[in-house]
Amino acid sequence: MTTNRLLKQTMRTIRQESRHLAPTWLGQWFKWLAPGLFVKRWMLISAGGVLLVSLGLAIWVKLTPIFYLMQFAADLLETLSRLLPSYVSGPLVLIAGVLLILWGQTRTFGSITNVLMTDRDEELVDVLLTARRLNRGPRIVTIGGGTGLSTLLRGLKRSSANITAIVTVADDGGSSGRLRREIGGLPPGDIRNCIAALADEEKLLTELFQYRFKAGDGLVGHSFGNLFLTVLSDITGDFEQAITASSKVLAVRGQVLPATLSDVCLWAELEDGRRIEGESSITKANGKIVRIGCTPPNPPALPRALEALYKADYIVIGPGSLYTSVIPNLLAPEIANAIAERQVPCVYVCNIMTQPGETDGYSVADHIRAIDIACGKPLFDAVLVQKQPPSAKALIRYAEEQSHPVGVDRDAVTKLGRRIIRADVMHEDEETGLVRHDSERLARVLLRWYGRRSRES
Known part of the structure; x- marks a missing residue:
C-alpha cells in the first residue's frame, strides 16, 4: 500500500510539473517558426541536402544496397501490420518520428545556445527575435x-x-579639455557618453568605460573611457577608427560619429x-x-x-x-x-x-x-x-x-x-x-x- 501511494504521489507530481513546463517549452519551440528569423528555410535546405546525398549514394551503388534495405523495411512494416492494426501502428511510428525530430532539434539548438549565450539568462530565440525587431526599426x-x-x-x-x-567635438572642459590641451586631438567626453548609452547591456564594460579616477598623480578626474579613446586614436592614428573599435568592444547598437x-x-x-x-x-x-x-x-x-x-x-x-x-x-x-x-x-x-x-x-x-x-x-x-x-x-x-x-x-x-x-x-x-x-x-x-x-x- 505504501509503495502504491508513493507511486501515485510521484505520478501526480510529474503531471503537475509537466502542466507548468509544457506551455513554456512549446512556446519557446514555436517561436522558432516566427517569420523573419531565417531559420526554417535553412532547415528545409539541410533536409533537402540529406535527401540528395541519399539519392546520390543510391545511384552510385546502382541501388543494390538500397533495394535490400527497402525490402527489409517493407517486410518489417508488413510484419508490424499483421501484429498491430494500421490505425495503431501508423500513429505510433508517426509519433516516434516526431519525437526524434523534436529531440534532435532541441539538443541542436541547446548546444548552440550553450556556446553563444554562456552569460545571459535569455533564450537564444528571444535574442534573435529582439535583434530582428531592432534591425527593422x-x-x-x-x-x-x-x-x-x-x-x-x-x-x-x-x-x-x-x-x-x-x-x-567642441568640448574643452573637464577631463576632455585636459586631454585636449596636454595630448592634443579631439575631446572624447561626449563621444564616450554616447557609446556607453548605446551599449547593448554590457554592464561591467560600460561601468569600466565610465569609471572616473579618484586618485593618482595626474589621473584624478579623468575617466577610463576618455583615456582609452585617446590612446586608441593615437595607436590607430584616427579618432574615427578609435570610436569604431570602442563601439565594437561595448556591442553598441548603431553608431556614434563626431x-x-x-x-x-x-x-x-x-x-x-x-x-x-x-x-x-x-x-x-x-x-x-x-x-x-x-x-x-x-x-x-x-x-x-x-x-x-x-x-x-x-x-x-x-x-x-x-x-x-x-x-x-x-x-x-x-x-x-x-x-x-x-x-x-x-x-x-x-x-x-x-x-x-x-x-x-x-x-x-x-x-x-x-x-x-x-x-x-x-x-x-x-x-x-x-x-x-x-x-x-x-x-x-x-x-x-x-x-x-x-x-x-x-x-x-x-x-x-x-x-x-x-x-x-x-x-x-x-x-x-x-x-x-x-x-x-x-x-x-x-x-x-x-x-x-x-x-x-
Missing part, C-alpha cells in the same frame, strides 16, 4: 552632445538598432561686445549670446555623418545645451544643408529649464530662432516641449541658480512655422530636485510622433 539620426543626447539614446536603442548619433574631425574651437559674441573663446568659457561669461561660431570656420563634416543623414528616416536634434552642445554640430555647413534637404520628419527636443549664462530668459521660440540664425535656414518642422511644470520644490531649487522653465510661446512658435508637440517627458529626482528628460518617455513620444507622421505621408 527606423533609421534615426540624433544630433547633439552632453548628457541630453546620451539620455535620448538610452531610450531609442530599445526600439531600433539603426541609430546614428552625431556628436559635437560631427567633424577638425580641431574646432567655439567662440561667442556677447551683447556687451565681448568675444569669448572656448566652449567652457562661454557659459562662465554670464552674458547674452548674440552670435556664435567656431575656428576654423565652416569645418568639413565627417563623410559617414553625411551618409547617415541622407539615409535617415527620422532626424532628432537635441536635447542638450543650445549653444555648446546642439549648435556646434550645425556649424558644419554640410550637416545643416543635409538636414534641410531631407524631406523626412525632423524634431527639435527643447530643454526643460533655461541654462544660466547661456539661455537666460529664453522661450521655446528663442531656441528656434537661435538655431535658424546659426544655420541660416530652418531645419526642423516640429519642437517637443515639456507639458507639465516641475514641482514647487524643484522650481525653488533652480530659481536659486537663476534657472527657470523654458516658456512655451505658442503664437511665436507658430509664426516660425513649427508644430508644437507637448508631452510629459520629464524625470524629477525627488531627493535633489534635479530635472532631466526621462529616456523611456522621451523615446516613446518621439517614436509615436514619427509613426503618426509616417502614416500621414
Whole structure:
C-alpha cells in the first residue's frame, strides 16, 4: 500500500510539473517558426541536402544496397501490420518520428545556445527575435552632445538598432579639455557618453568605460573611457577608427560619429561686445549670446555623418545645451544643408529649464530662432516641449541658480512655422530636485510622433 501511494504521489507530481513546463517549452519551440528569423528555410535546405546525398549514394551503388534495405523495411512494416492494426501502428511510428525530430532539434539548438549565450539568462530565440525587431526599426539620426543626447539614446536603442548619433567635438572642459590641451586631438567626453548609452547591456564594460579616477598623480578626474579613446586614436592614428573599435568592444547598437574631425574651437559674441573663446568659457561669461561660431570656420563634416543623414528616416536634434552642445554640430555647413534637404520628419527636443549664462530668459521660440540664425535656414518642422511644470520644490531649487522653465510661446512658435508637440517627458529626482528628460518617455513620444507622421505621408 505504501509503495502504491508513493507511486501515485510521484505520478501526480510529474503531471503537475509537466502542466507548468509544457506551455513554456512549446512556446519557446514555436517561436522558432516566427517569420523573419531565417531559420526554417535553412532547415528545409539541410533536409533537402540529406535527401540528395541519399539519392546520390543510391545511384552510385546502382541501388543494390538500397533495394535490400527497402525490402527489409517493407517486410518489417508488413510484419508490424499483421501484429498491430494500421490505425495503431501508423500513429505510433508517426509519433516516434516526431519525437526524434523534436529531440534532435532541441539538443541542436541547446548546444548552440550553450556556446553563444554562456552569460545571459535569455533564450537564444528571444535574442534573435529582439535583434530582428531592432534591425527593422527606423533609421534615426540624433544630433547633439552632453548628457541630453546620451539620455535620448538610452531610450531609442530599445526600439531600433539603426541609430546614428552625431556628436559635437567642441568640448574643452573637464577631463576632455585636459586631454585636449596636454595630448592634443579631439575631446572624447561626449563621444564616450554616447557609446556607453548605446551599449547593448554590457554592464561591467560600460561601468569600466565610465569609471572616473579618484586618485593618482595626474589621473584624478579623468575617466577610463576618455583615456582609452585617446590612446586608441593615437595607436590607430584616427579618432574615427578609435570610436569604431570602442563601439565594437561595448556591442553598441548603431553608431556614434563626431560631427567633424577638425580641431574646432567655439567662440561667442556677447551683447556687451565681448568675444569669448572656448566652449567652457562661454557659459562662465554670464552674458547674452548674440552670435556664435567656431575656428576654423565652416569645418568639413565627417563623410559617414553625411551618409547617415541622407539615409535617415527620422532626424532628432537635441536635447542638450543650445549653444555648446546642439549648435556646434550645425556649424558644419554640410550637416545643416543635409538636414534641410531631407524631406523626412525632423524634431527639435527643447530643454526643460533655461541654462544660466547661456539661455537666460529664453522661450521655446528663442531656441528656434537661435538655431535658424546659426544655420541660416530652418531645419526642423516640429519642437517637443515639456507639458507639465516641475514641482514647487524643484522650481525653488533652480530659481536659486537663476534657472527657470523654458516658456512655451505658442503664437511665436507658430509664426516660425513649427508644430508644437507637448508631452510629459520629464524625470524629477525627488531627493535633489534635479530635472532631466526621462529616456523611456522621451523615446516613446518621439517614436509615436514619427509613426503618426509616417502614416500621414
